[in-house]
Amino acid sequence: MNVRFAERGALGEMSAYRVTESDGAPDSPSVAFDLSSNELALPPLPAALAVLREGLSRLARYPDPTARALTEEIAAHLRLTADRVAVGPGSAGVLQQILLALCGEGDEVVYAWPGFDAYPLLVAVSGAAGVQVPLTSSGDHDLAGIRAAVGARTKVVILCSPHNPTGTVIERARLHRFLRSLPDHVVAVLDEAYVEFDRGGDPPGRPQVLRAHGNTVVLRTFSKAYGLAGLRVGYAAGPRQVIAAVRKTALPFGVTHLAERAAILSLHSGAELRARLRTVTAAREELTLEIGKLGLPVLRSRANFVWLPVPSAAESLARAAAAAGVKVRACPGYGVRISVGEAEAHRRLLEAFGATDRGNWF
Template sequence: MTKPLREDLGSIPLYVPGKALPDAVKLSSNEVPYGPLPGVADAVAEAAGQVHRYPDLAVVRLRDALAERLGVDAERITTGTGSVALIGHLMQSIADPGCDVVYSWRSFEAYPIAATVAGLSSVQVPNTPDHRHDIPAMAKSIGPDTRAVIVCSPNNPTGRTTTTAELDELFDAVDESVLVVVDEAYREFVTDPDSPDALERYGDRPNAVIFRTFSKAWGLAGLRVGYMIARPEVAATVRKCVIPFAVNNVAQAAASAALEAEDEMRRRVGLVVAERERMLEAVREIVPEVPDSQANFFWLPLGEDSVRFAAHCEERGILVRPFAGDGVRVTLGLPGDNEAILEGLRSFSRAKAS
């Protein structure tokens, strides 16, 4: 059967999640390893007693809390089932026949899926040799039919950020009719002062759209809550594309409770950052070309060895995320988990050399 199904959807891959196996050291998904933040489990348990009720369609409690925390009007915030879902909804809201979206590649694998499903063409601009966005090339790739340009900072899966000067250049080069989308899913892990907070610096720009999530630093990957900040008319249009009741009562209660535990979130992020710096130094003794990372993962540019290294790790009970022909993304876990990946990398290097 080929009709009424869309033939173009056959060309896109399914989204590939990080692999999970019982009793394995899971470093294949960008999760934090410390469990829910204080108060979250209690909020979930309380909300579970009301699962026979429909959720709040407008997600008022969470949007108001975010608005107060971020210093923006609640009407500028749209919530959804993770930032990945909102990216898809944004693509739906801007898609016109023959239009396109520009983004770097390799970057978040959901971008080409979301664009194609919405009916947009993808203009993929290769990363620089040091695994960063090529912002000048991205700006030059914007044409009359471009509706948005996406910047993933820190970039998933390479971990590199875009600088203030680069983002300033992009905003200045782009007409206000083109949305500049900054995906900041890993913003809380950024320590580089040259990497701007997009909301603080560009929030007043009429074409700025910023994505963030509770799945990473806030420890709610299993409940799927993300949010988008944009000018009111963009936010309202995207809300029309969001499935009704997308953020359920349990998820809203958990996210609201997590916001009350920001100090503990920051403490845990500090642990991740300390492990990141330790691991980057140790990994570079084995693979010197590993780039800096500002996320809760790092990138091994192993090229054609990527899939083989992932298989080597899996044989040892360690799960990582390979991207065939490009590299391997390794999530930072507990110190013992990170030591396991170091030993896996050492043994793989020894096997290659023998």
């Protein structure tokens, strides 16, 4: 029996997230080091590890569907009321909740490109159409171009700072001018998945954009600086009306008890967090310097990765890295993103790049 059905909207044109990468999975024999997903090359913070061991006996029980304890802790951390915070399975999961809550068929979501490679799929899942605005030649958001792309059908604008994959930051004055220019029907989502690497920590206090702009939602994660990528926990902070809608689109029991407890304890481990951020930042600067010595262009990053704007050599450099047992992220036609990792991974990578044909770099 033949069953015929049509996928909704633009989904028919999409592939599942990274479905083609199974051959290069971290446990593949050919991959000794995975520098493709911006994971922290360090374990979770000590307090989080301790609670994970203790919490294994509760795996037969459902978690709190509202993750109330974590929501209240984040709210206190940001000096907000709890009704302005929503938590979910990673910042990507919370972004999906935001888009499902605010968008539908016929709507548009504007964002810079290249960008986080899940954006197009998450937008399509919501039923909206994505409008991609190219980055500038320096790897920055073209805020004028993004503003020009905003129209009557635009419901959401996504800004990522530090930007994935380039590591650039939207400076404060430019960001505030842009947010003030948006029409009332548009919500700006400021994706700050990597903000701790830029600030050298995550000091408490309401993000300035929330204080100054009622149309903005700040999106953050425990996956990157806090080293909890495998637990899937992130959050959004923003206007009460938006957050109330975002909570309605949450997957039931989407944040596990283990993730909730580990995230809470991570928030209270500021000194340990700052120490590991100094380690990552030093490794990032050293990697940037060594790549530059090879003659390759590399942007100054403010995240836990570096970006090589080599549009014609992205795939060949990724293959050279893979041959040395190091997986990196190639963005064909744009460049290569390399996560900050172990010293041995950097050594192998630099040797592989140094042995490639430089005539193919540009």
